[in-house]
Amino acid sequence: MCPEPVEGHRTDQPSAEDAALARIVRREAGLIVAQLQRRLGNFDIAEEAVQEAIVIALRTWRRDGIPVNPGGWLSLAARRRAIDLLRKRSREVPLADEWDADPTTSAMAAQRSGDERLPMLFGCCHPALSVEARLALTLRAVVGMTTQQIASAFLVPEATMAQRLVRAKRKITTAGIPFTIPAAADLAPRLDDVLTVIYLSYNAGYLEPSASGRELSDDAIWLAELVTRAMPDQAEAWGLLALLTFLSSRTQSRFDDQGRLVLLEDQDRDRWDEVAISRADGYLSTAAALGQPGRFQLQAAIAGCHANAKSWDETDWLQILTLYDLLLRFDSSPVIRLNHAIALNHLRGPEAALAEVDQVAARLSGYHLLHATRAQLLTALGDHAAARAANERALALTHNPAEQYLLRSRLMNGGE
Amino acid sequence: MKYVLMYTNRPDLDAAVPADRQAEVYQAIYGWFEKHGAVMTNMGAELQGPETATSVKSSPNGGEPVVVDGPFSEAKENVGGFSIIDVPDLDAAIAIVKEWPSLQLPGVAVEIRPIVDHSEM
Numbered sequence: 337m338c339p340e341p342v343e344g345h346r347t348d349q350p351s352a353e354d355a356a357l358a359r360i361v362r363r364e365a366g367l368i369v370a371q372l373q374r375r376l377g378n379f380d381i382a383e384e385a386v387q388e389a390i391v392i393a394l395r396t397w398r399r400d401g402i403p404v405n406p407g408g409w410l411s412l413a414a415r416r417r418a419i420d421l422l423r424k425r426s427r428e429v430p431l432a433d434e435w436d437a438d439p440t441t442s443a444m445a446a447q448r449s450g451d452e453r454l455p456m457l458f459g460c461c462h463p464a465l466s467v468e469a470r471l472a473l474t475l476r477a478v479v480g481m482t483t484q485q486i487a488s489a490f491l492v493p494e495a496t497m498a499q500r501l502v503r504a505k506r507k508i509t510t511a512g513i514p515f516t517i518p519a520a521a522d523l524a525p526r527l528d529d530v531l532t533v534i535y536l537s538y539n540a541g542y543l544e545p546s547a548s549g550r551e552l553s554d555d556a557i558w559l560a561e562l563v564t565r566a567m568p569d570q571a572e573a574w575g576l577l578a579l580l581t582f583l584s585s586r587t588q589s590r591f592d593d594q595g596r597l598v599l600l601e602d603q604d605r606d607r608w609d610e611v612a613i614s615r616a617d618g619y620l621s622t623a624a625a626l627g628q629p630g631r632f633q634l635q636a637a638i639a640g641c642h643a644n645a646k647s648w649d650e651t652d653w654l655q656i657l658t659l660y661d662l663l664l665r666f667d668s669s670p671v672i673r674l675n676h677a678i679a680l681n682h683l684r685g686p687e688a689a690l691a692e693v694d695q696v697a698a699r700l701s702g703y704h705l706l707h708a709t710r711a712q713l714l715t716a717l718g719d720h721a722a723a724r725a726a727n728e729r730a731l732a733l734t735h736n737p738a739e740q741y742l743l744r745s746r747l748m749n750g751g752e
Numbered sequence: 753m754k755y756v757l758m759y760t761n762r763p764d765l766d767a768a769v770p771a772d773r774q775a776e777v778y779q780a781i782y783g784w785f786e787k788h789g790a791v792m793t794n795m796g797a798e799l800q801g802p803e804t805a806t807s808v809k810s811s812p813n814g815g816e817p818v819v820v821d822g823p824f825s826e827a828k829e830n831v832g833g834f835s836i837i838d839v840p841d842l843d844a845a846i847a848i849v850k851e852w853p854s855l856q857l858p859g860v861a862v863e864i865r866p867i868v869d870h871s872e873m
Binding site for chain 2: 462512518522
């Protein structure tokens with residue numbers, strides 16, 4: 337089993353209308369939050385006001401249709417909600433009145449400062465916040481997802497997600513987390529934090545079988561595009577965009593007609609999105625020309641090797657193994673070493689690969705793809721009893737229905 | 753914004769650091785305070801070791817507070833000192849703290865804690 341991230345069943349398709357509404361909200365929401373935040377000097381109220389406006393907008397637009405100027409509609413609704421929220425905290429009313437009387441300033445400031453969502457994105461992905469909080473905040477404040485949508489995508493109760501957001505916003509205010517693009521000396525690690533959150537959003541999207549999950553992958557690509565537009569000189573941002581675009585080029589072939597998972601080696605390559613692949617190749621060239629290697633570019637290059645191989649048999653495993661060797665210099669995590677071992681299997685056989693897999697087994701004992709990979713290698717080596725035990729362990733550890741189905745069918749077909 | 757910086761260390765790991773290395777870092781700390789003097793609301797204090805600590809704890813049954821030997825927590829980490837700084841935001845505080853000389857030694861951490869601003873209440 338190639339541990340390519342997988343997508344779940346696609347039940348619960350969103351209506352085309354809901355998807356269109358989500359895209360309109362996404363285009364406007366983050367900009368409105370950023371403008372309100374700068375205007376009020378209060379992220380919590382700005383973000384809450386826009387969130388409430390989005391909930392009202394979704395309800396109203398579904399009933400009455402999308403207005404001619406949805407951005408203006410949302411912006412006005414958010415300002416009204418912000419004034420209400422400010423009035424509840426009486427000491428801030430003069431500020432609200434002053435702001436209400438001067439509607440031009442924010443637009444002028446927006447022109448001056450480029451894409452205002454970028455500083456907000458850096459604030460939401462600040463290392464002083466937990467990774468879970470970074471994900472939730474980014475999706476709500478920058479992408480304009482509702483708490484309910486985020487909760488559904490991450491399979492947690494809405495109340496839990498709401499609580500997580502409240503705590504994160506409180507920390508931003510109380511601890512003084514700034515919304516600024518970091519200075520050059522700190523930019524590389526801070527950008528890596530931002531790109532990681534975007535990558536994790538994509539992962540959450542394709543591991544989650546519901547429609548909101550698929551939307552999440554689309555949102556992640558949108559975020560990656562936003563970063564590359566605002567910071568075109570950052571090679572890793574292009575690397576991430578290339579990686580996500582390569583992965584999304586296989587979306588249509590990752591499942592068969594019955595919603596069953598199709599492994600990379602069995603996928604119908606004619607169904608891969610050629611346009612997306614050539615776009616991703618272009619992003620990767622842009623990244624390479626900037627001469628700043630990094631882990632996202634290397635992962636993209638590996639995904640590109642698969643995307644550009646005419647068939648499974650023509651996969652350039654030597655190139656992939658070399659790229660994994662380079663990647664380990666940037667990211668020596670056990671998951672990368674597991675993938676390195678899988679590439680090694682194709683070049684030097686299952687014995688060498690199993691030896692390497694076993695080196696990371698202790699650290700990945702709770703990761704189903706470790707056991708599924710061991711099962712594959714043990715089968716190749718003829719140790720069927722151990723392979724069966726490993727497949728059973730993998731089955732017990734995955735919650736993804738499509739992966740469960742695949743593992744069960746392996747166990748039934750000869751027990752390994 | 754005002755933040756308290758709590759300088760923490762691990763006494764069990766400090767023992768392994770050679771004395772001349774410790775002296776070197778200690779010397780660098782003077783330079784650090786000098787460099788960041790402008791943002792120091794209060795230089796704070798360096799504390800005697802945890803073995804000198806006495807804690808007064810609330811009584812579990814609501815009686816008289818209890819006096820006990822040792823620091824308030826059983827943690828391996830020890831608060832070795834504190835300062836108060838006044839800087840624009842958390843990133844400014846982090847930038848200063850990253851230069852704290854003792855961070856070159858194992859087991860050292862500096863906790864940054866915002867202070868409650870009573871003027872806004």
